[in-house]
Amino acid sequence: MQRIAMASIAVALLVMGLKYAAYLETGSIALLSDALESIVNVITGVIALWAITVSYKPADKDHPFGHHKAEYFSAVVEGVLIVVAALLILREAWGAIENPRGLDTPLAGLAINGVATILNFGWALFLLRTGASRRSPALTADGRHILADVVTSVGVLVGLLIAALTGWAILDPLLAALVAVNILREGWLVVTTSLSSLMDQAIDPQEEVRVREVISANADGAIEVHDLKTRLAGRAMFIEFHLVVPSAMTVGISHAICDRIEDALHAAFESSRVTIHVEPEDEAKQVGVPVL
Numbered sequence: 001m002q003r004i005a006m007a008s009i010a011v012a013l014l015v016m017g018l019k020y021a022a023y024l025e026t027g028s029i030a031l032l033s034d035a036l037e038s039i040v041n042v043i044t045g046v047i048a049l050w051a052i053t054v055s056y057k058p059a060d061k062d063h064p065f066g067h068h069k070a071e072y073f074s075a076v077v078e079g080v081l082i083v084v085a086a087l088l089i090l091r092e093a094w095g096a097i098e099n100p101r102g103l104d105t106p107l108a109g110l111a112i113n114g115v116a117t118i119l120n121f122g123w124a125l126f127l128l129r130t131g132a133s134r135r136s137p138a139l140t141a142d143g144r145h146i147l148a149d150v151v152t153s154v155g156v157l158v159g160l161l162i163a164a165l166t167g168w169a170i171l172d173p174l175l176a177a178l179v180a181v182n183i184l185r186e187g188w189l190v191v192t193t194s195l196s197s198l199m200d201q202a203i204d205p206q207e208e209v210r211v212r213e214v215i216s217a218n219a220d221g222a223i224e225v226h227d228l229k230t231r232l233a234g235r236a237m238f239i240e241f242h243l244v245v246p247s248a249m250t251v252g253i254s255h256a257i258c259d260r261i262e263d264a265l266h267a268a269f270e271s272s273r274v275t276i277h278v279e280p281e282d283e284a285k286q287v288g289v290p291v292l
Helices: 002-026 029-055 070-098 106-134 135-166 171-198 205-217 252-270
Strands: 224-233 236-245 272-280
Touching: 002 029, 002 106, 002 135, 029 070, 029 106, 029 135, 029 171, 070 135, 070 171, 106 135, 135 171, 205 224, 205 236, 205 252, 236 252, 252 272
Parallel strands: 236 272
Antiparallel strands: 224 236
């Protein structure tokens, strides 16, 4: 994960260099806005590396449940920086709207930016796939931001090509403003998603269905499972529930059932942390919807 985060910084630096070169070649405010967003990618890549490093630290006395939520802070900071970049782009776009100018050697600049966009697209798909499989909020947020960057870059390239063919110089700053609005939207999504997760958001409903299926398939000998609760903390999934067993069942047998359920949940969800409260049948209090 650390190697991936470091590679993300390297890719962001390369893309930023290419996009800035495209801006220097053309003088386009829209391409400058694209380059400014790439600076954000570099900064957030560094923050993501820090967050991933912290999140993998083992639990300690002060953090007995681990450091998994560190990645959410990275995603929140990334969202804030995205918003800042969008405001800077809007300022540049407004100045260019007041004084529009033609583009210098537009085709060369567009070609350079196109290479950067293709590179960004491939890396965004890799980050999204890896972030999903590793349950990494930092990599997922980075991938979503870069993918949004790709979408805006494609729009900029198409718009600037039209501007170059028609001579409509006003299209350049207008495209920059549209880029800024899209970046603001993406920044808002990153921040709200991360803040929701910091509030101990439950797992996805489809995953909860799978959790219930795994528990049900491995709870032979138990009478009922209820009060199932789940929450996410970075890549860690916390699962807790009450297991109702016959009052005459021994501690050893009920413990074996718990072990079987825990092993099955760990096999299905590698990052799961399972807590089971065992209740004898004659003292059980049902809370919520039974799983069995």
